[in-house]
Amino acid sequence: MTPGASPAAGGSGEIPDRPAAGGREHGAGEAGAGIGVGIGAALADWRRRSTWVDMVMLALRVSLLVLVSAGLLLSLAHNEYSAGDWLSFAVFGLTLGSIYALISLGYTMVYGVLRMINFAHGDVFMAGAFGALIVADPLIATGSLLAVLLLIAVGAATSAAIAALVERVAYRPFRHRGTLAPLICAIGVSFVLQYTARGLFGTGSRAYDDIPLLDGVVTLGPLQVPLVQIFVILAALLAMGALHLLVQHTRLGASMRAVAEDRETAALMGINADRVVTLTFLIGGVMAGTAGVLYALVFKQIHAFMGFAIGIKGFAAAVLGGIGNIPGAMVGGFVLGLAESFGPAALLSGFGIPAPYQLKDAIAYGLLVIILIFRPQGIFGERLAVKRM
Amino acid sequence: MMAPDMRGAAPQSLVLKAGIVGGLVGVYVVAVGVFAAFAARPVVAQSVSLGQIMLLSIALAVGWSAADPRQGRSRRLAMAAAAGVLAGLVYAGALLVAREAKLQAMFVALSPAALNTGLFGKAGMAALAAAAIIAGLSALAGGLARQMPAPARRTLLAVGVAILIGALLRDLWISFFSNLLGGRWWVSTIYAGNGLSWIGTAVAVAVGLAWQAFRTLGRREAGKQRTSLAGLVLLLAAAILIPYFTNAFVAQVMLLVGLYALMGTGLNIELGLAGLLDLGFVAFFAIGAYVTALLTADSPLAIAQLSFWEALPIATLCAAAGGFVFGLPVLRVRGDYLALATLGLGEIVRLLVVSDMSAPFIGGAQGIVGIPRPELAGAPMVSQLSLYYLTLALTCLVALAGWRLQHSPIGRAWAAAREDEDVAATLGIDLVQSKLRAYVLGAAFAGVAGALFATTLGSIFPQSFKLDVSINVLALLVVGGLGSLPGVFVGSLILIGLPEFLREFGEYRYLFYGFLLILVMRVRPQGLWPDPLQARSS
Numbered sequence: 001m002t003p004g005a006s007p008a009a010g011g012s013g014e015i016p017d018r019p020a021a022g023g024r025e026h027g028a029g030e031a032g033a034g035i036g037v038g039i040g041a042a043l044a045d046w047r048r049r050s051t052w053v054d055m056v057m058l059a060l061r062v063s064l065l066v067l068v069s070a071g072l073l074l075s076l077a078h079n080e081y082s083a084g085d086w087l088s089f090a091v092f093g094l095t096l097g098s099i100y101a102l103i104s105l106g107y108t109m110v111y112g113v114l115r116m117i118n119f120a121h122g123d124v125f126m127a128g129a130f131g132a133l134i135v136a137d138p139l140i141a142t143g144s145l146l147a148v149l150l151l152i153a154v155g156a157a158t159s160a161a162i163a164a165l166v167e168r169v170a171y172r173p174f175r176h177r178g179t180l181a182p183l184i185c186a187i188g189v190s191f192v193l194q195y196t197a198r199g200l201f202g203t204g205s206r207a208y209d210d211i212p213l214l215d216g217v218v219t220l221g222p223l224q225v226p227l228v229q230i231f232v233i234l235a236a237l238l239a240m241g242a243l244h245l246l247v248q249h250t251r252l253g254a255s256m257r258a259v260a261e262d263r264e265t266a267a268l269m270g271i272n273a274d275r276v277v278t279l280t281f282l283i284g285g286v287m288a289g290t291a292g293v294l295y296a297l298v299f300k301q302i303h304a305f306m307g308f309a310i311g312i313k314g315f316a317a318a319v320l321g322g323i324g325n326i327p328g329a330m331v332g333g334f335v336l337g338l339a340e341s342f343g344p345a346a347l348l349s350g351f352g353i354p355a356p357y358q359l360k361d362a363i364a365y366g367l368l369v370i371i372l373i374f375r376p377q378g379i380f381g382e383r384l385a386v387k388r389m
Numbered sequence: 390m391m392a393p394d395m396r397g398a399a400p401q402s403l404v405l406k407a408g409i410v411g412g413l414v415g416v417y418v419v420a421v422g423v424f425a426a427f428a429a430r431p432v433v434a435q436s437v438s439l440g441q442i443m444l445l446s447i448a449l450a451v452g453w454s455a456a457d458p459r460q461g462r463s464r465r466l467a468m469a470a471a472a473g474v475l476a477g478l479v480y481a482g483a484l485l486v487a488r489e490a491k492l493q494a495m496f497v498a499l500s501p502a503a504l505n506t507g508l509f510g511k512a513g514m515a516a517l518a519a520a521a522i523i524a525g526l527s528a529l530a531g532g533l534a535r536q537m538p539a540p541a542r543r544t545l546l547a548v549g550v551a552i553l554i555g556a557l558l559r560d561l562w563i564s565f566f567s568n569l570l571g572g573r574w575w576v577s578t579i580y581a582g583n584g585l586s587w588i589g590t591a592v593a594v595a596v597g598l599a600w601q602a603f604r605t606l607g608r609r610e611a612g613k614q615r616t617s618l619a620g621l622v623l624l625l626a627a628a629i630l631i632p633y634f635t636n637a638f639v640a641q642v643m644l645l646v647g648l649y650a651l652m653g654t655g656l657n658i659e660l661g662l663a664g665l666l667d668l669g670f671v672a673f674f675a676i677g678a679y680v681t682a683l684l685t686a687d688s689p690l691a692i693a694q695l696s697f698w699e700a701l702p703i704a705t706l707c708a709a710a711g712g713f714v715f716g717l718p719v720l721r722v723r724g725d726y727l728a729l730a731t732l733g734l735g736e737i738v739r740l741l742v743v744s745d746m747s748a749p750f751i752g753g754a755q756g757i758v759g760i761p762r763p764e765l766a767g768a769p770m771v772s773q774l775s776l777y778y779l780t781l782a783l784t785c786l787v788a789l790a791g792w793r794l795q796h797s798p799i800g801r802a803w804a805a806a807r808e809d810e811d812v813a814a815t816l817g818i819d820l821v822q823s824k825l826r827a828y829v830l831g832a833a834f835a836g837v838a839g840a841l842f843a844t845t846l847g848s849i850f851p852q853s854f855k856l857d858v859s860i861n862v863l864a865l866l867v868v869g870g871l872g873s874l875p876g877v878f879v880g881s882l883i884l885i886g887l888p889e890f891l892r893e894f895g896e897y898r899y900l901f902y903g904f905l906l907i908l909v910m911r912v913r914p915q916g917l918w919p920d921p922l923q924a925r926s927s
Binding site: 051053056057060116117133134169170173174179180181182183184185187188189190191192193194195196198199200201202203308312315316319353354355358359361362365366368369372373376 | 417420421422423495496497498660666717718719720721722725726728729730732733734736737740741743744745746821856860863864867868871896897899900902903904905906907910911914
């Protein structure tokens, strides 16, 4: 692998590394000749080594940085929002982030074991929300917290079943072929899931009955937080904690990690890789289904086509944290949620853009693109990323 | 789909599995609402509806998969029939329960009327018995079909397909027959109401038989190479003649097919030749359309009043420049990552276009209206047919350019980089230049498609430039056969044209679009008309 061609090296690694290397070369003979000379030589060296594409990338990097800082400063100077606003943005960002985090886990785990993006994962999330809808009204009528947890369990089970189905239909037949067939198959499954949900549940939005238990508002100092947001954050954290324990401290988790590391070797060690892949899809589905129900609780409406855009954001969160990296995906989800809830106010309002809230998705996608271009290994990096490239 | 599992299973569990799965598929079809939509559509007037055919073919499939070839002849048929009866019982039982439980509040398609049709208008035990008998008999037929010699089976299949094509593409055939000598007489003889008449059915059967005979003869004679060339000529002849002999609606659909084929040719350069998976392709299409609109439209937003012919090259150049700007930063991102990076870029463009921020310049959600039609020899091209021929000409031109590129040194450099970047770089291929070239050319082709789209529609809205366009183009490319130019046309005809002709089924056609994608990929992952070179290597 030529280092220049790999995104990992071609992105952020390259520019700081090269001057450092050049600096050592020149500075070695003339110790103490002044840092200025070293930097000048390093700069000359970098200019000699880099192509025009590197220059353009550097310019892009600088202009992005300038744009973001200008937006930030202008927005702060604008002073349109109170401290209370910012705090409620933060809580909402964490709520949104916990849903993204749960979805991104499915992408990251599947990518870990198969090196493929599950394009139908957003619809697996949608299926969870609708699976719970079937039992929602009678369960909610009982009025207990247990019923809400049961609701989540039903959503998780539905999504897990659908995720296993996706694996069976779209991924298993193409296990040993490096073509686009699984991608197109997954897109096909995505269409089928969306239009099945549309056929079953109708074109309009649906909603669960109101849950009086989660209807209240909690006052935290200056801040009034809807109870349901706190519930969602806690539930998501709980699910992620359980997943962490599963992956780190059980035999199944160990085999998942082994398959993610190297499927062939894991198979030689007696691990049933096919079973692990199916279980990975199942667990990813459980997380996505939980997210689906939590989403329905917060936003109070679900529809058959909601999965796609949220799925892309879940993927963005996975990339943000370093795809294949489970704790990374969790953090990535929260980062994305916060970026999306702060972004319009903190970056765009300063430029005087009308209705900056319309562009919150653009901020999420922009973050995805920027990370993919400049730091494809994600915030925390991932050992797999180096090997894969 | 389930065949590999069943081969090893015991006969009883095979029957059980086929029966239950088949019954549940029947329930699915009713609950999703497909059955109700299909039941309202006659295939043979006043006797057979599409819904009935659908249920019968599910039962046939149950019988087919339950007729275990390792068992004796009579045992096999008994297994098929038993599985069919079981499927019928599962199906009718579930629908009866649904009727009792009044599930329509949750599942909108389970209306009393739909359930009544699904249960053959019967109640209780009578419905169960009817379903069991009907499903058992058709499953028996399915079992018999599996025992038949292959030529007989193929002939039956051809006849069935011919009847379905005759009935479902009714509008296409009617517009075709109306232009023939004695058009009215033909139409009223072959069709009755919404379906085929008995005479029409007989004609379809005859066509199916003739087609099968033709294929059997053809297989004996012609070599592989010649059929491929003949197919190409046939395809082009059909593209030129069919819209001419039919009506404006057909021309309009074919125009859409041509537009997507144009974009497919562009994406084929990026993906099929250079191996760059691009899901933000729609952005270049949008650039082409918006530039054309801004340069030609009779609207306060317009910045110039050029003719279409002057705007076309500018729009193409702008799209190519867009390809350059997008391509440069994402060039080093590979594989699936590239797909998501380009998807993100495409979505950002759409969000910016639709936002209030851009409304003063490009119309925001209101779009741009009043785009004139292209003029030929001083007169605007108003008919759908002339616009279609314009599209066809440009598509052929672009396809020719794509074909020439593929077999040029540039194309070989793409192929080398696609197969192995490191080896290609070692051989002296400038990867950055080669990839950028693919990106820019692909974007330019999409820009041509965008310009055509704007001028043929006369108005553009941001909703037309959603991610679905990129996904459709990608899907038609892969379904047709990656890297294959005739594949682009076949894929476009099937994935874009067919849903348009099946408009009467509303949104359900997208459900079948999804199933079709899965089916094609499972049965022919190399595509329907693969490129000979790539087919060999995979």
